[in-house]
Amino acid sequence: VVGAALLAVPVTRIMTGYGRRPGLVTAYLVGAVGGVLVVLAAATRQVPLLFLGMLLFGGGSAASLQARYTAVDLAEPARRGRQLSLVVWATTVGAVAAPNFAALADRTTRGWGLPSLAGPFAFSAVAFTLAAAVLLVLLRPDPLLTARRLAAAEAPAAADVVPAAAGPTVTGRRGAGVRAAWRVVRERPAARLGIAAVAVGHLVMVAVMSMTPVRLGEYHDDSVVLGVVGVVLSLHIAGMYALSPVVGWLTDRLGRRQVIIGGLAVLLAACAVAGSAGHHTPGLSVGLVLLGLGWSGTMVAGSTLLSESVPAAVRPSVQGLSDLTMGLAGAAAGALSGFVMQVAGYPTLALLAAIATVPLLALALRVVPTRVPEEED
Structure with a gap:
């Protein structure tokens, strides 16, 4: 989780200067190297190497998160929510298949002499490498550079347009830093709402979900x-991903802010149901499904709103900042939830998670998001 968060910034710097394809390919290759290092650490029993490998292994998650933004680079404004949600929905395949495939991968690699539990990382390294190769060959033309070129043709005088050149441009470098991304977010209420929706929704989801096995x-x-x-x-994972296309359609149909507010309402309901379920597993299951649905609403609508609220020159950097914030929020929630669970119990944890949504709900009710003017693209 931390690796994916920290790698989001350098990956988006590459995207800002060179396009989506090099950034995604680099992230997947870093994840593949991380998988190899984890296998080597298991074989040699080197704990520092294990931590380094796990950190780099997050490159695969960083690439998967950035892929959702790639889907909207060339999407029509009225279809951006649906386009982004399709990428999120595709995650369902891996999320459902991976746990069932892990045991098979482990048995296979143990037959090759690898240590126990190293198999999933070995197969993941191969999968990340194949993903990088597919993107390198098939992701042409680069969607981000093409979007910039089209924007430049429509508004050649726009100051922040970055031409689709072979290397980084002055504007691309200027827009690549975290500080520049923060400045852009601070200046745009819609961008603030988008990044906050993604981070808070993820925080609430991780806090409640991570302690559910302990509760059971x-x-x-x-x-x-x-x-x-x-x-x-x-069931929780199905709630997160399976209905993503419906959430994307609602995002385009009803509006970004409306779906964010709806997602927050579902998260509040999830915390109430899960926190009050007691030792009733069906009730807890309903709460976890609602938790996934609420996360989907804040993730899809928040990411869509963020992407269309900032100029093209700094868009990858702002998106990377969003993933960094989301990852750190999730890591903090996972770390603190264990302490809260031990001291106060699961119902209190659910209550605190619900309270965490209040500032975002106030922001969503106050802000009137508007898309960045086309001439800024």
Whole structure:
């Protein structure tokens, strides 16, 4: 999680100067190197190498997160939510298949002499390498550079247009830094709402979801708890991704802010249901499904709003800043939720997660988001 957050910034710097394709390819290759290092660490029992490998392994997640923005570079304004949501929806395949594939990968690689539990990382390294190769060959023309070229043709006098050149331009370098991205976000209420929606929705989701297996373990026998956890989390993942196209359609149909507010309402309902479910697994499952749906609303609508609220020259940097903020929020939620769970229990954790949505809800009700003028693209 931390690796994906930290790698978001350098990956988007590459995108700002050279386009989406080099950035995504680099991120996947970094993830592949991380997977190899984890396997080597398991074989040599080197803990520092394991931490380094896990950090770099986050490159795969960084690429997957940035891919959703690639989908909207050339999308029509009225279809941006749907385009972005399709990429999020595609994550369902990996999220559902990966846990079932992990055991097979582990058995296969143990037959090759690799340590136990190293198999999924070895196969992931291969998958990341294949993804990088596919993008390198097929992602042409580069959508970000093409979008900039089209914007330049429509508004050649726009000061912040970055030409689709072979290397980084002055404008691209100027817009690549985190500081520049923060300045842009601070100046645009819609961008602030977009980045806050993504971060807060992720924080709430991670805080409640990460302690759900512990909650289930409190009242299920050890012989069945793993199966119950698998079912509940599978339902949660389905809530996160399976209905993403519907969320994207609603984002285009009803508006970005309206779907963000709706997502927050669902998150509040999820916290209420999960926190009050007690030792009732079906009730807790409903809460986790709602948690996934609320996350989907804030993620899809927030990402769409953020992308269309900033100029093209700084768009990748702002998107990277959003992923950095989201990742750090999730890491903080995961770390603190264990402490809260131990001290005060699961219902209190759900209550605190619900309270965390209040500032964002106030911002969403106050801000009237508007898309950045086309001449700024």
